[in-house]
Amino acid sequence: MEKNCAIILAGGKGTRMGKKINKLFLKIKDRPLLSYTLEAFQKNKYIDTIILVSAREELEYCKSEIVLRYSFDKVKKIVCGGNTRQQSVLNGLNATDKCDIVLIHDGARPFVSQKIINDGVKYANLYGACACGVRPKDTIKVKNDDGFSESTLDRNKLFCVQTPQSFKRNVIINSHRSVMNKNIPVTDDTMTAEIYGYDVFLYEGSYTNIKITTPEDLFLGEKILDNFNCLDV
Template sequence: MERNLSVIVVAAGRGSRMGTKESKQFLELDGRPLFLRSIEAFGQFGATAEIIVVTGEADVERCERYIRDAECPLVKLVVAGGSERQHSVYEGLKHVTSPWVMVHDGVRPFIQQEQILACYEEMQRSGAAVLAVPVKDTIKVVENRTIIDTPDRSALWAIQTPQGFRTEELLRAHKEAVAADFLGTDDSMLIERLGASVSVAQGSYTNIKITTPEDLNYAEFWIQTHRKEAES
């Protein structure tokens, strides 16, 4: 497999919804910070040429220390992000040297090789791809605590990361978003804004984003359960 992929791991979040003083990417799961698990997953992927980690300005040295101790040779550098996730991705993009780029949340520690591969293959086939899973629950549109619409669940997908794009296209999308003072909720939204299509690759319901204490409890349970299965 050709090493033609740069990976931006975004580890610049805060612990506001987690209710902790510690930034959520540094919370430990089975003895390791969450963001290291994401880095290690992409470090094992055959197409990865370099990994760029984006974190808070005050956490750059700390992040570098974790990475050095964990021996992650594909990490090219750690850079300081911005006030919003979109700004942080843009800072990482400025250092990308590969023709293809994937962006991944540092707090999605359970990303698996088959999911990375699925996104990578779909990205190369269509030019832009995101991991996603069909929505299980009925979704309601609510205003002032009153339901005003019920979208067709069969057309709804929950979007995950990684998200993969041609580097030049994602960079252009970010530059145009900056110029227009536009803030999107994910990178695919910026690509869509250019009028380009984004394809979906099948993700996994286990590829959760650790955002709340309940998420962390589930993650610890998941690890313990799979460890017991492996030992039995």
């Protein structure tokens, strides 16, 4: 039985990148961004299988130019995403019928460490739902409608959530199906579990586990690769 499954979301358009192609196919040091993300999970000893969620028109490209070209044999299925991230996650979950733990990860976070993945599996087994993240470095203000500072939040109680977000399969698939049936919009998977009544454990991620969103992030990504091999951490 394949116990631990990673769902990699690769169907976003990435309009803020300002490119005509999916940002995940852009290259960092002569390799597609998505290949780094998949390799991190391919190499992890606790991940048994990977489900890749792609836009319908990019399914064949993902298969030939990413999965087969880089020999990612843990990728067992490439499924079509939906119109929203929420629907894409549910499509991926519906393809995971033989696993205990599911890790949901943004394809645009290529610098996820092995420790973060390992901890996601560990804490999902312990608590049923967990996510990695970091404390904000900046002071966070609440701004009112007139543009003035309304209050200052306690930075020690704030947490910038990243992915992977990891769950026992029954926890997250039931949560997603429930919120979809009730037409409740959610911004991430921990919110889905919380709405359904589950407590989510938050554990330490990394400031290098960035999401590639803008052209500036590509330059930062190159610097990250120059300074450490994120796939072996």
